[in-house]
Amino acid sequence: MRTILYLDHGKPEEVLQVAEVDAPASPGPCEVLVRVLLRPVHHGDLLNISGRYRPGAAVPQGGARPGLEGFGIVEQAGECVHLKPGTRVAFFPGAAAWGEKTLVPAEYVTEIPDGVSDEAAAQLHVTPLTTALLLRAVEASAAKAGHDVIVLTAAGGAVARLTISLLLERGYDVIGVVRREAGVNELNMVFPDLPVISTEREGWQQKLIAAAAGQPIGVVLDPVGGETAGAMAQLLGQGGNLIVYGNLSGDPVSVPGLLFPTRDLHICGVTVGRWAALPAEVRKADIRLALELAEQKADLFPVEATYDLADIGKAVAHAEAPGRAGMVLLASR
Ligand SMILES: NC(=O)c1ccc[n+]([C@@H]2O[C@H](COP(=O)([O-])OP(=O)(O)OC[C@H]3O[C@@H](n4cnc5c(N)ncnc54)[C@H](OP(=O)(O)O)[C@@H]3O)[C@@H](O)[C@H]2O)c1
Numbered sequence: 001m002r003t004i005l006y007l008d009h010g011k012p013e014e015v016l017q018v019a020e021v022d023a024p025a026s027p028g029p030c031e032v033l034v035r036v037l038l039r040p041v042h043h044g045d046l047l048n049i050s051g052r053y054r055p056g057a058a059v060p061q062g063g064a065r066p067g068l069e070g071f072g073i074v075e076q077a078g079e080c081v082h083l084k085p086g087t088r089v090a091f092f093p094g095a096a097a098w099g100e101k102t103l104v105p106a107e108y109v110t111e112i113p114d115g116v117s118d119e120a121a122a123q124l125h126v127t128p129l130t131t132a133l134l135l136r137a138v139e140a141s142a143a144k145a146g147h148d149v150i151v152l153t154a155a156g157g158a159v160a161r162l163t164i165s166l167l168l169e170r171g172y173d174v175i176g177v178v179r180r181e182a183g184v185n186e187l188n189m190v191f192p193d194l195p196v197i198s199t200e201r202e203g204w205q206q207k208l209i210a211a212a213a214g215q216p217i218g219v220v221l222d223p224v225g226g227e228t229a230g231a232m233a234q235l236l237g238q239g240g241n242l243i244v245y246g247n248l249s250g251d252p253v254s255v256p257g258l259l260f261p262t263r264d265l266h267i268c269g270v271t272v273g274r275w276a277a278l279p280a281e282v283r284k285a286d287i288r289l290a291l292e293l294a295e296q297k298a299d300l301f302p303v304e305a306t307y308d309l310a311d312i313g314k315a316v317a318h319a320e321a322p323g324r325a326g327m328v329l330l331a332s333r
Helices: 043-050 126-140 158-169 182-190 204-212 226-235 259-263 272-277 280-296 309-319
Strands: 002-005 017-020 031-040 070-077 088-091 101-105 109-111 149-152 173-178 196-198 217-222 241-244 266-269 303-308 327-331
Touching: 002 309, 017 309, 031 088, 043 309, 109 280, 126 158, 126 217, 126 241, 126 272, 126 280, 149 158, 158 173, 173 182, 173 204, 182 196, 196 204, 204 226, 217 226, 226 241, 272 280, 303 309, 309 327
Parallel strands: 149 173, 149 217, 173 196, 217 241, 241 266, 303 327
Antiparallel strands: 002 017, 031 070, 031 101, 031 327, 070 088, 088 109
16 A cells, blocks of 8 residues: 655655555454545644654654544444444544554544535544643633633634634634734634734734733733744733644744743643543543534635645645645545
8 A cells, every 4th residue: 555654854845755565454353444535734744754843863764654643434443343344434643644544543533424524524633632622721721701812823723713713602802813914814704803913014012912902811822932922921911821732933932031920921732642641531522522613614624735645745845835725635545
């Protein structure tokens, strides 16, 4: 079968290759063999391939195969699994999902209802589950709906859009921050009443303070890091939380030290990388939420482009391009 493979860390366009490998063996009793049809290219996949999560760590001998989530059909299921061959499923966390077939523990396989498209199913886990983690982090903070403002940076991103939609439903006052002026209109097409500020022009901090209209900024949800996150930390109200879930800028966050004692700031982070270790009932509730979102808010799972595995170089370059209107998917149909 075909798979995507890399032998060394480096620029994804340069190190990724299509390779022929043996298909996985028959599933164990509690495993599912999935024929993968679609999978997303996440920023996190690209960080992994470039070696940024574990600087200096070597790629295992024989190469590494990316991909933690995907959508496909059951080819064969172990004896304690109720899924029949041909059932539409998505999975996370899996392994080597950028290959044509993969074995997944049954507890991480989600059956896909008819009302969910293949494209939304391919994005069912990483993005919505990160949204669930962020929502819990907001709810665990001291910020109160109707009192505090929640600000999201990189607000046009897939995680941010889903999170904004759920925060608004729960009665929070939300402000989006984007890096391009054009991004303001793009986000207002989805959320017409959302205040959106662009950091492209000088003075954006004053615009943000004006948009908050006297309410304290209780939480900033930030996947950008660098100057943006540092500036946002300084705008937080007393006891405010900077919740970090990415580092798109690649730069460290610098915050004036005296802000911690004087304003009692909190900085923490969430990662979907630890989601599988959560209690089973929490995971089940998160999957229910993800399926509801995919069924009822399909427009929040947009696809920018779909490439065959053979075009992996073009796919990852496209996934890294600014101004995308949706996820880049890799197909093997
Ligand atoms: N912690 C976790 O478990 C977890 C899970 C999923 C994702 N993430 C992280 O969350 C981030 C967003 O992922 P996503 O899938 O939601 O994103 P996405 O749909 O790929 O969109 C990325 C967004 O970030 C903006 N952006 C990119 N680089 C930026 C920069 N240097 N400064 C400011 N804005 C920038 C883009 O703006 P333009 O429209 O201007 O291009 C776009 O709106 C990534 O860092 C990803 O690694 C973390």
